[in-house]
Amino acid sequence: INNTFIIKEISTAINPIIPSVQKIDRNYIADLSTRAMKDIDEENFDSALTKSRTLLEEVFCYVIERKNEIPSGKGDINKYYKQVKNLYNMHQSKDADRQINELLSGLEKILSSISNMRNINSDAHGVGSKRFNIKDYHARLFVNSAMTMADFILSVSKNSN
Incomplete structure (x- = not known):
């Protein structure tokens, strides 16, 4: 705790102090994205993928809570996004501009790709010999896509009534 190690008996309950995210904003998005890019620079691509998904999940949960709702996805990022789409x-x-509809469709494809790649190929789960070795440019695409989507969703939330 705070760079201090504490030794306790095995039977003693340990209550770790976990820093909570006080505010989800553009600085939070930039900070997590910067950490993910650092992972890429250090060739820790799995961790960068996990951070990309975490960024989206955090933003989705935050904007859901801004509507005084409880995130109902139970860890399923696609369900969180569906809830965000409904709330906002x-x-x-058919009344919206075609390009806006295409953009929204593209966001869903980005989300699906990030979710699938993270579930199948990140450090979140063991995959054995089926692991696909991603390249640094793939990892950058995931991080930048997640950052863009998170920023967009946060902006939609802030501009909502």
Whole structure:
């Protein structure tokens, strides 16, 4: 705790102090993205993928809570995004501009790719010999895509009534 080690008996309950995220904002997005890019520079691509997914999950949960709702995804990032879309009326619409609808469709593809790659190929789960070795440019694409999507969702939330 705070760079101090404490030795306790095995039967003693340990209550770790976990820093909570006080505010999700552009600085938070930039900080987590910077840490993910540092992981890439250190060739820790799995960790960068995990941070990309974490960034999106944190932002989704935050904007859901801003609407005084409880995130209902139970760790399923696609369910969180669906809840965000419903709460912020982000559905594709025949009345909306075609490019906006295409952009929203693209966001869903980005989210799906990040979620799948993180679940299948990051340090979150063991995958054995099926592991696909991603390159640094793939990892950068994931981090930058997550950062862009997180910033967009945060902006939608802040501009919502």
